[in-house]
Amino acid sequence: MVNTLGFTEKIPVSKHLKELKDRVVQTAIVVGFFFGVCFYFIEILLGWLEDPLPKQWAQLTFITPTEPFFTNMKVAFMGSLFISMPLILYHFWMFISPGLKVKEKKITFMFVFFGTLFFVFGGTFCYFLVVPLALKFLFNYGVQYWQMQVTIGFYFSFIVKLILAFAFAFQTPLIMVLLTKFGVINTIKMRMYRKWAFLGSFALAAILTPPDIVTQLLLGIPLYALYEFGVLVSTFFEDPKQREQVLKQVQLEREMRKAKKEAQQAQKEAKKRKVKVKPQKKAV
Template identity: 35%
Template structure:
């Protein structure tokens, strides 16, 4: 009897590993396909990404390539980043398809809206950074350039700087989702989040000062949206946590995977 149980456990584990490998291969294939489609337009995409800085530079100024291979690797790196961000719904779907069979009904109902919200908020954060934050940042940086100094930024350094800004704002905009998840897990309560509001505001401004350039405008453009998202997270957590939970026994019967 014990041998049969061990054999069934080994078979189940092997099935999970095979499914995990299949999901990973599909996720990677999706990224590769999008990347291959973007490669012919990589230089054009980089030109559009550089436009917020070029608009602030004096007429005739341009970016430079310090390293020999930078003109090749910088657009390629940007294309890979865009491919990953573009296929994020596909990547999350593969993750969802793998873990969904082992979730309770209530967990399934909550997980999908949270995943969709997380993707949308990340996209909104990146768009906010590109259309509002970067022009303000580069306007400040070009205005404080010393007299007689030509601002000629390396294309790889510029790309790294912009990608950090994108990730900082994209991840910061995930704050409501993070608060809801913490509340659902029981680690915090909406009441505690309201009580900690003052500490959270201080932390937001400290974080904004660390991850943004040293100008007040860009710091405010990160700290203020984070505060508004913090308040939105409190409201969402209060609405979801206050809902009566389904009977656990009924959920157990609906769980197909032990």
């Protein structure tokens, strides 16, 4: 049983760690239960994941005796993770909620609902749009030179990792809202660093996806769109006073940089004038 901590209580670190352990154990039990359910109905999940395969590659093979077993384990874990995501988000929120105010605790349901919604939407987006396009590109690349044989281990690992990458990447707006709510980041700085967010989205896409430009674009573009959406939504959760304070600070920094630049320019011009002015000769 998890002991919920109060907002006004002074809690030692040991109790925080105990609560974290209890929540991790509860989550692991539920994930383990659904893992068993998914493993029992593994044929349904495998059939669902095999559906995007082009017909000419539909006959999968395996090259090691343990490959079918560990492949089923990976697929069953992915299924259990998807089913357990509402509980995972709930325990995550309840762990950090003692540090929030009473009004902020009321958004628990919204956090769990939208977190699950974005997670499922990211996986669905990947399955119905990204996976078919990625398979079509990858399976037709190089076949004029070599003969390809698709093994179950490589195929299902590719699909599972890709779907999970998209599902977790679609949590970006939710994370941005949380960080804004805690005052870690603000919408003013988010708008200032748009170009870095753009580059970061495609850098992250290159890490999470296979090394082909099509799949990276299919993740990078939605990631940046989610960043802009996160900026928009974070505006409604941001403290207006803090936003005004940050805006004044940014304007002051700009004015200081401008004044410094003008002073440096004036010094350069003064040096140029000194060089140009020649000393006058005394009359004999």
